[in-house]
Amino acid sequence: MSRYVPEDVETKWQRIWEEGGHFHVEADPSRPKYYVLEMFPYPSGRIHMGHVRNYSIGDVVARFKRMEGHNVLHPMGWDAFGMPAENAAIKNKLHPAAWTISNIDSMRVQLQRLGYSYDWRREIATCHPGYYVHEQRFFLKFLEKGLVYRKHSPQNWCETCGTVLANEQVIDGCCWRCDQLVVQKDLEQWFLRITDYAEELLADLDKLVGGWPERVLTMQRNWIGKSVGAEITFPLAAPLGGTDGADGITVFTTRPDTLFGATFMSLAAEHPLVASLIAGKPQEAAVTAFVDKVRNLDRIVRSADDLEKEGVFTGAYCVNPATGREIPIYVANFVLMGYGTGAVMAVPAHDQRDFEFARKYDLPMQVVIQPEGATLNAASLEAAYVDPGVLVASGEFSGMQNEAAKSAIIDWLDGSGRGKKSINYRLRDWNISRQRYWGAPIPVIYCEKCGIVPVPDVDLPVELPRDLALMPDGRSPLPHAPSFTDVACPLCGGKARRETDTLDTFFESSWYFARYASAREQDRPFDPAELAYWLPVDQYIGGIEHAILHLLYSRFFVKALRDCGLIAFDEPFANLLTQGMVIKDGSKMSKSKGNVVDPDLMIGKYGADTVRVFILFAAPPEKDLEWSDTGIEGASRFLSRLWRLATEELAGLLTPVAPCATAESLGLDGLPPLFAELRRREHATAAKAGADIRERFQFNTAIAAAMELVNFLYANVEALRAEPKGAKAVSSAVGTLLAVLSPIAPHICEELWQSLGHKTLLIEQPWPAHDPSALVTDTVDIVVQVCGKLRGKISVARDASNADVERAALAEVNVVKHIEGKTIRKVIVVPGKLVNVVAN
Structure with missing residues (x-):
């Protein structure tokens, strides 16, 4: 065959796959389905290496699952609305629609050039009226x-x-x-x-344990932010009781055990009562100015622990319902309207933010929790005491452990109409x-x-x-x-x-995965039968940056659509893989850093298969990948070696033998031991690569296993060629090698598969089924210790007697060195594992 020209090989097979509709898929209840999906891209006009990594991972999974016999849905579309298109259109004096459609056309060509196994008939664009009508x-x-x-x-x-x-x-x-x-x-x-679903969104995260990264689950739990505590009403002191219909200020607290220590009230600047509390008071102008200042502060800044605590007195008071004492009402910069009720009962002796605020404005403190065996004095506190202890100065609850006192005080509040048990969520x-x-x-x-x-x-x-x-x-x-x-x-006909x-x-991207099930339905968003067959997504792949935004919204959307009777499942994505970033020179690739590597240039220079091999071999999917020019050169050399191996070094030996062929069909009897070892390595490669992809998505180690088999074949080319009767064994091994690599470098493998004389396409072949008995060797490696320290390793027959193992161990060169001049007291043999020589 001619020399390896990646572009010729790759465009040839991309054309054959497309013309043959080999990646077209239909629902088939008689077959097990597998839905693999990468997060769809925004059509910026160019794909970047992050895209290449994401979609290459998904393509390996899709191709592998197809080889395992699954009916695989692997679609692609475009998250096509949004501000970047609008801003670019303004800059370039284009319409956003024209800019977006042009970019989609360009990016589609780029993705097709990488040979991804998408069913392009299901392509969607969220800016199309046929999509957003639904x-x-x-x-x-x-x-x-x-x-x-x-x-x-x-x-x-x-x-x-x-x-x-x-x-x-x-x-x-x-x-x-x-x-x-x-x-x-x-x-x-x-x-x-979305808050109506807060509890279900939180509880159903447990269903995703094992399928989603724990980091993402934790991020969502924290964002939903469930807190169990109490709602407590602090009546407004005269003459403000009943102002604007309000009888008091309601707070939510997770620390009802500290209620007796509340010595002032803190309100958010946005709290609706502020205006009526300050109306006509001398403080009105100062409070209004402070409110205007605080409202424009970012909520993240306002909730930060290191924020300098500031506030202003409103001139009004409310009543602590536990002590009956009037306490002043402040507006404080660290209180947010978006969490709880926008009001915080301030307990400076037992909350650090309140402590700092009280010290700054000389407000009273009341210790109501004492540590075991110690006595705290409010005047001498250097920081708030926030640990467990015993209640003091808390009426009938004094003497109780503070944890037990929480529920007791909540019951007391509920019984007296002053409060109730409550659950609060951070989620808005x-x-x-x-x-x-x-x-x-x-x-x-x-x-x-x-x-x-x-x-x-x-x-x-x-x-x-x-x-x-x-x-x-x-x-x-x-x-x-x-x-x-x-x-x-529409109702009255008026203007x-x-x-x-x-x-x-994010409204569009919260349901697009369901649209792929029946992307050409016009009168409904999806066909119920198609939806029931394909959904939920079996494997979703995308960046960790979407852990809160897209992933949380999609989970909510599915539950809301379910409750509208439109779908019948609870969670959109059964499994989630969050791939790491592609970095160069120590930082994420970006135009501003000037460290972008253009995928088109790499494909033009090395070919799509090389780019895919490098991007999958350089790091495990969940880790960041450091771009390396030497790394992609190495991937190119590997594929060139694979090409030469099949077309030059083993030319004339290779025939269309099925991968992982049976020992009987290969006729190994009478052949040198080398061929039995070749078969063992062949089956070990299929077993390891299959497990690495199926169970761990460790594509790098799957590629490494294939590389080892290539190296073994090269190292023994002359001996293999010297035994024509072993041609079937060599052909089986090469066929297995190509099958194992085909999800990763599909074009070159398909071409070489055809060169072996196969009449069927490699993408139609099942994953090579290894023979477990082929992995069993006649020898076993045993470590040898001297007085418990590793001193050597020996290889003995698997059925060797303990006496034979002992003799071999005592003859090992490094062992002889370490027992020289000593008396052997005992030799301990653990069959198949180790030998320990005790000598002094």
Whole structure:
């Protein structure tokens, strides 16, 4: 055969696979299914090495599972809405639709050039009306069930992006997309009641143990943030009792055992009572200025332990329901409206934040928990005491251990109507309104007479108009387009106005995995029979950065759709693999760092198979991968050696023998021991590579096993060629080698498989079934110790007697050295494992 030219080989087989529809798949209840999915990309216009790693991992799994007999669904699509398209379109004077579609076309070609086994007939793009019409129906279904609502409240606002952000999209106080500092802005927005599912989202994480990385499970548990405690009402002191209908301030606390030590109240700047508490008081101006200052602080900063605690007295008081004492009400910068009730009973003797605040403003402290065998004095405390102890100065509860006192005080509060047991979650409802153009329109209409009116199903989809000029500053043109906004009310026929906010793009990505099951359904989002067969996803693959955002939202979406009667499963992804980053020069690849490696250049220089081998061999999937020019050169040399082995070194010997052929069919009798050893190594390679891929996704060690077999064949080429009767054994070993490598480097393996004379395609072959008996060797390696210290290793017949093993051990060169001049007291033989010589 001619020399190895990767591009020729790869484009040839990509064309054959596509024309033959070899990766097309249909539901088949008679076969076990396997749904493998990588997180779909945003169509930026170019794939990067992170994409290559993610999709190469998924392709190995898909091809391997197909070889194991599964009916494999492996689709691809595009997360096509979002601000980057809009911003790029403004910059390049293009429409976001044109920019997005062009990028999709380019990226599709790039992915196809890598030979991924996608069923491209199922391709989706979330910006297509045929896709988002279904999520508009989901929105209206959720609205009907009360899962969607609209409210006016302070929201996370990114000035650069010109839109609100959900809490999950604020990372360390900054926008998750542009890193701009997030501020608070009062807006009326649409929300999804994800908090209605907080307990189920938390409990069902237990179902994912073993299938999801523990790190992701922990992140979600922490984000949901379940706390068990009490709600306690502190009545407002006269003359404010009943102000604006409020009889008191309700707090949530996990420490009801410290109630008797509450000496002041801290409110969030956004608390609705603040305005009425300060009205007409001398403190009104100071408090208003402080509130304005604090409201624009990021919530992450406000909750940080190292934040300097600041506050201002409102001039009002409330009453501690346990002691009857009036306590002052402050507005404090570390209290958040988004957690609990936005009010905190301050117990400075037993909470460090309250302690720092009380010291700064000279507020009283009351010790109510004493450590065993010690006495604390509030005046001499250097820090809050937060450990367990015995209650003091706590009325009838004094003398109780504080843990036992928690439930006792809750019962007392409940019985007296002053409080009750309560569960609180950190999780907040999901803000799904976005003030940008390039997104799915929210399908509601506002009528002065009828209020909020859902768009009738017959009028769906509400299509995003593509004839609008974009605003240079990024603001949405929708509110300024009468052709879009001005409509007749579906109920009364009067003048009405269409909603101009679009849906958060995570709305699209929270159900796309279900759409793949029947991607061409027009009148419904999915065919129930197809959905029941394919879902949930068996193996999901993507970055750890989506642990909270996409993964949590998708879990909620599935449960909400289930409760709407649209699906019948509880969790979207049975198993999750979070691959590490691709880094170069010690940091993640990025244009700003100037360390990007272009996949197209690497494919052009080395071929797709080489890029795949390197990216899978360089590190286990869950670890970060350090890009290495020498590493990809090494992968290229390995595939070139594989090519030469089959087309030159063993030319004339190779015939179309099935991988891992039986010993009887190979005719090993009468052949040198080398051929038995070749068969053992062949079957060991199939066994190890299969287990590495199937059980651990350790593609690097699977490749290493194949490399060892290649090295063995090269080392023994002359001896193998000298025995023509061993041709079948050599052919079986090479066939097994190609089958094992085919999920990783499919093109070269398919070409070499054909060169062996096979009439069927390699992708149609099952995974080589190793013979366990072939792995058993006639010898066994035994370690030899002298007085318990390792001094050598011997190889003996598996059925050697203890006496023979002892003789071999005592003859080992290094053992002889260490017993020279000594008297052997005892020789201990552990059959098949070790020999210990006791000598002095």
